[in-house]
Amino acid sequence: MASGTQQLIQSRWPWLAASLILTVSLFVATTLGWLWYADQRDSAARELSLDLLWLEQNVTQTLNDNQRLLENWSHDLQTPGSTGDFLALADGLMKENPALIAIDYLDKNGRRVAGLPAYHDRPVRLPPVSDPFVSDAIRRAYSLKKPAYSRVIEQYAPLWVLVVPIADDPSGVVLATYDLDQLLSERVPWWFVQRYDLSLIDRDNKQLSPRDGLTTELSSEVHKLNFGPDNSGLSLRASPHARLHSEGPLLWLSLAVVAFGVLIIWLLRLLQRWLRERQTAQQALAHELHFREAMEQSLVTGLLAFDRDGRIIYVNPALCQMLGLSSQQLIGACAPFVFWPPEHANECQAAHTAMLHGDNPELGRTLNLLDADQCRLSVRLFASPLIGDNSTPNGWMASLYDISAERQAANTARERDELLQHTARLANLAEFASGIAHELNQPLAAIANYSAAADAFLHASPMQTAKVEEAVQRMGDESRRAGKIIHSLRSFIQKRAIRHELRDLTTLLTEPLALLAPLSARLQVAIEVNCADSPVWVECDAVMIEQVIFNLLRNAIEAVAACPGEHAPVQLTITPDQANVILSVTDHGPGIADPDKLFLPFYTTKTEGMGLGLAICRTVIESHGGRLWHQPNPVGGACFQFRLQRLTSEML
Ligand code: ADP
Helix, strand or coil, X not given: CHHHXXXXXXXXXXHHHHHHHHHHHHHHHHHHHHHHHHHHHHHHHHHHHHHHHHHHHHHHHHHHHHHHHHHHHHHHCCCCCCHHHHHHHHHHHHHHCCCXXXXXXXXXXXXXXXXXXXXXXXXCCCCCCCCHHHHHHHXXXXXHCCCEECCCEECCCEEXXXXXXXCCCCCEEEEEEEEHHHHHHHHCCHHHHHHEEEEEECCCCCEXXXXXXXXXXXXCCCEXXXXXXXXXCEEXXXXXXXXXXXXXXXXXXXXXXXXXXXHHHHHHHHHHHHHHHHHHHHHHHHHHXXXXXXXXXXXXXXXEEEECCCCEEEECHHHHHHHCCCHHHHCCCCCCCCCCCHHHXXXXXXXXXXXXXXXXXXXXXXXXXECCCCCEEEEEEEEEEEECCXXXXXXXXXXXEECHXXXXXXXXXXXXXXXXXXXXXXXXXXXXXXXXXXXXXHHHHHHHHHHHHHHHHHHCCCCCHHHHHHHHHHHHHHHXXXXXXXXXXXXXXXXXXXXXXXXXXXXXXXXXXXXXXHHHHHHCCCEEEECCCCCCEEEECHHHHHHHHHHHHHHHHHHXXXXXXXXXXXXXXXXXXXXXXXXXXXXXCCCCCCHHHCCCCCCCCCCCCCCCHHHHHHXXXXXXXXXXXXXXXXXXXXXXXXXXXXXXXXXC
16 A cells, blocks of 8 residues: 555656746746835836926916016006006017917906907907906905916816916906916927826816826826815825836736646645655554564574576575575575585475475475584475465465474473383383282292102102193193283393284283282272273373283382271273273272372382372373373262273274
8 A cells, every 4th residue: 555655756757847936937937026016016106196296386376477477567567558568578578488378458347458369359269357267256356455366167178277367456457368388288288198198187176288188087096186275275196107017917927827836836736745745655654664674683494585487586594594594595506405405406406396386395395404503494385376466476475494403302301201101111121020029929839849740740640641641731721821911021121122013902901900910919909990991092002002001000019008907809991982981990998198299200108109100100191192181070989090092983
């Protein structure tokens, strides 16, 4: 799983990096563009304010200058005969200011006394002197005793009339009529017109000039300032040409900045998520690697893999340790391998070839190998096909389990058992020797007696042939008995390996019973055998089991004999069940004095005892996979039992 995620992340990585770099570049470029554009706008606005201020000052200055001149000249009009001078001066002023289209001198009744242009009938383009706006201005001028501007009179163009009172008394006025269109075109320089749309508006926000111009909405881009004298109510409105400073690009740039910003945040979050995924995948991979490494290190089983040609392609540390060879020495090697002992080379080669041909027993095969120190070791080898990525076997995987130690342990245990038994037999030899000598004495004495009797019957007259025959027969019987006793002694003291054979347990009673018959007779303790007629099959070493039965019976007889009075017989019972068979020896003796020490070697309560009998019996039974134990006889005495696995007819 971890490697899949890794691949996915690796495939996404260049795509993500490229997108992120591109988006960041676009974001930076757009932001810079936006800043540049905003700065341009700011500086354009600043420039506009300055330009407008300059224009206002220019216009106001001109109007004020004209007003001042007219004030001076009108004052002179009080002097009789000064009209001619006034007209000459007015003419000069009008030539200098083409926007000044008329200058009229009115008497106190509002009649035109003189003026320019000279006319007979007042031209229509000029407002009549009786125009209400003009009359209103005249009234204001008289009352304020200073010049006053009329409201804008809309004729062919917006017109504006300056009323200058001649004296403090209402003795006449001078009217100066301005064409505002003309004033604007005259006073506004060409570069100003190139940059801005200019318009003149009155106090009701009505556009007076240019008349055909569109009334632009007031916005941050539009600048407005007073035009003319303070009380004129006129203002000049200027806005940068739309094509130069439209809102559009700035809006688009702002949108682009926001969009790229959002995209960057999204990409960064994606990156963060992928990095986290990558980190998790890497952690999982590292964990898996550590786990595999730990598993490899802690394996006690040697592992090695072969390719299809039988070449070693992998070994684990346990195998290297087992063989004392490094992985470099092993990987790449072909048969015959250095760890094949020369004396088993053929056997190893056969096993190797069998493995390559797929002949791999489920329970494995045992092989003898050689380690780097030339020590032999036994291994159990299990092999199985090595399945590759495409589910086809592309080699073989073998696991080797070192069983040298087990074998050694088994051999040592067996040898120790045998030695123990041998020692015990030897230890019992002295005890037995006296018993056997006593036993042999009887048949030998009997043989001597029968031979003397036979001799006597031969020399009797008449010769008693039948009695001679009987004596000879008895001699034969006694000598066979002696031979049997000697045979038992030999088999008892001989050191021998354990031989497992299939035996009927009931037949194994014969020998011990025969051997113990004299003792039983001497101590007057009978042995009662309870067993079915059918055979009870066990796999055992017959001599050893006979010895166990012998020991248990002898102990029981001796225990019963130690009690005064009449002796109850010792019971020997064989009880088979489905899987096992139990043999019990029960007596009515004094019972066990110290059950905890019973099976310890050299524990004895008898003066001439060795204390090895029961320890040996238990070892023998356990070496047969069985169990030997003691339990008190409920009615007094002891009961010794052992259990062995029984072989049923299906198993035979
Ligand atoms: P040994 O017979 O040489 O003493 P054993 O190992 O056969 O050695 O027996 C150990 C001791 O166990 C005996 O000395 C005896 O005290 C006790 N023992 C064994 N069998 C019996 C029995 N059937 N009844 C009472 N005590 C027994």
